[in-house]
Amino acid sequence: MKKNIALAAVASLFLFAACSKSSEKAEDAHAGHDHAAEASSTEEVAVAAEEETDNVASADNTVLEITIKGGDDMKFDLSTIKAKAGQKVKLTLVHSGKLPKASMGHNFVLLNNGVNETDFAAKALAAKDNDYIPAGSSNEIIAHTKLVGGGESDTIEFTAPARGAYNYICTFPGHSALMKGKFIVQ
Ligand SMILES: [Cu+2]
Structure with a gap:
């Protein structure tokens, strides 16, 4: 009887050892997985937090105020503008020049994703009566100012579109080759 108990004890010890060893292994494997999962979920959390910050910025109505100048040299002073998706932009x-609108007019036209700026500028040539904004092109434009001459200015407000890089140009004839830039939404 004593011997049986001892055997049982040994057997259970052995079983326990075997058990704990295999479960340890399993745990190890698991731990490895968890680690990887944890790492990627941490990354996801970081990304989510960043996105939340973006949302907070727009929820806060933090208005991005931009001044872009165009002079008699037919150039914009900004070649890149950065905004956050959904952000209000003013x-x-x-x-900044002196030449009149008729000879050196400037506007700022922010084109929608996928709109070719050269094609659009070519189309705008025929729209002199509408400050070089082609009629029926509203779906190709996110926002635009009016055409201004030397010493004049125009302010517009719009909401930054989804993340991406958008082209902006001046559609006055011959200007878009030089007067262009990227509106980058992050
Ligand atoms: Cu211009």
């Missing part, structure tokens, strides 16, 4: 175009 943009002022200042004509």
Whole structure:
């Protein structure tokens, strides 16, 4: 009887050892997985937090105020503008030159994703009566100012679109080759 108990004890010890060993292994494997899972979920959390910050910025109604100048040299002073998706943007175009609208007019036209700026500028040539904004092109434009001459300015407000890089140009004839830039939404 004693011997049986001892055997049983040994057997159970052995079983326990075997058990704990295999469960340890399983745990190890598990731990490895958990680690990887944890790492990626941490990353996800970081990304989510960043996105939340973006949302907070727009929820806060933090208005991005931009002044972009165009002069008699037919150039914009900004080649890149950065905004956050959904952010309110208040943009002022200042004509820092002296030449009149008829000979050196400038506007700021922010084109929608996938709109070719060269094609659009070509189409705009025929729209002199509408400040070089082609009629029926509202779905190709996110926002635009009016055409201004030397010393004039125009302020517009719009909401930054989804993340991406958008082109902006001046559609006055011949200007878009030089007067262009990227509106980058992060
Ligand atoms: Cu121009």
